[in-house]
Amino acid sequence: MIPDNSLMQQVLHTLRPAGEYQLSLFRKLSVGREKGPNDVVTEVDCHTEEMLRAALLKALPGSSFWGEESGRDTAAEFEWVVDPLDGTTNFLNGLDQFSISIALLHQGRSVLGVVHRPASGETFAARRGGGLLYNGSPLAPPSWEPAGLQQALLGTGFPYRSVDLQPAFFRTAAALMGRSRDIRRMGSAALDLSYVAAGWLQGFWESDLQPYDVAATLLLLEESGCRVSDGQGNPYRIGESRLIVAARPQVFDELLELVSSCYRDDVPKG
Numbered sequence: 001m002i003p004d005n006s007l008m009q010q011v012l013h014t015l016r017p018a019g020e021y022q023l024s025l026f027r028k029l030s031v032g033r034e035k036g037p038n039d040v041v042t043e044v045d046c047h048t049e050e051m052l053r054a055a056l057l058k059a060l061p062g063s064s065f066w067g068e069e070s071g072r073d074t075a076a077e078f079e080w081v082v083d084p085l086d087g088t089t090n091f092l093n094g095l096d097q098f099s100i101s102i103a104l105l106h107q108g109r110s111v112l113g114v115v116h117r118p119a120s121g122e123t124f125a126a127r128r129g130g131g132l133l134y135n136g137s138p139l140a141p142p143s144w145e146p147a148g149l150q151q152a153l154l155g156t157g158f159p160y161r162s163v164d165l166q167p168a169f170f171r172t173a174a175a176l177m178g179r180s181r182d183i184r185r186m187g188s189a190a191l192d193l194s195y196v197a198a199g200w201l202q203g204f205w206e207s208d209l210q211p212y213d214v215a216a217t218l219l220l221l222e223e224s225g226c227r228v229s230d231g232q233g234n235p236y237r238i239g240e241s242r243l244i245v246a247a248r249p250q251v252f253d254e255l256l257e258l259v260s261s262c263y264r265d266d267v268p269k270g
Contacts, residue, residue, distance in 0.1 A: 003104060005127070007104075008125065009057060010061065015114065017051065018048050019121075021047065029091075031092070034071070034087065044091065045068070046069050049081045050070075050102065052067075052080075052082050054237060056080045060080075067082045068210070077107060081104075082103075083101040084100060087099060089187060090187045095187065096119035096141040096189075097191060099117050099194075100265060104235070108238075109246060110218050111127065112128070123135055124194040124220055129223075132220055139224070139253050144246060145250055148250055149203070151181055154202065155188065155192035156206055157192070158185060158230065172263070188218065192204050192206075193218075193220065194217055196246050197221045197226055202248045204245070204247065207243050207244075214236075214238060214244065226249070228246045229256060231263045
């Protein structure tokens, strides 16, 4: 089942107060609570998630909710998957690269995805089969596309929670520095993958992203014609695959080949 446009509008409507709330405390809040090494949660994460949970469950009665901070309800046929503040470290340090990510899964498959950047008011959204929308309008194909990896600007995230994959990550980064246009590490995977969908980045790789990091953006990428896989070229599986590789079609094969070769001995196949 594909959600109708009315539900999409309700989701977009929930984002406005959530984003405004985050901006009201941006550069005023600088401390949080450590959930784990290099993993911080703040009152902003928790309150934003509470706001979204109430609004989304009301918008779709009978659905369930899976939030980064509150955890997962017993899964229903329709399930909301939410990252209330992707880029908490940026937020706490006064950098405005943070986002809100909302996905709706139907029997485990993303059918609606929205990523919102409060600082600029930008919103990337998609319903399955409806194409990629940017600020409510269809996003035209990029006016410029790379011929291959050499012309691609890439995004990534440091594997600070994945100590076992750090050597492979730095091998990959070193190899790509000579075979791509440049690499960016901006601190919000949801925004990075939205930028790939939009064509503003041309490729991305990262390890051990959580379901709420990628559930919305996988649909954005699919609706924009991008290709996505795990580190061996198999379909990316939410919550199971350790590596994600996403790129514009002209870049994907070269990027995957290089990532696969660098991680081959560190990430088991399957």
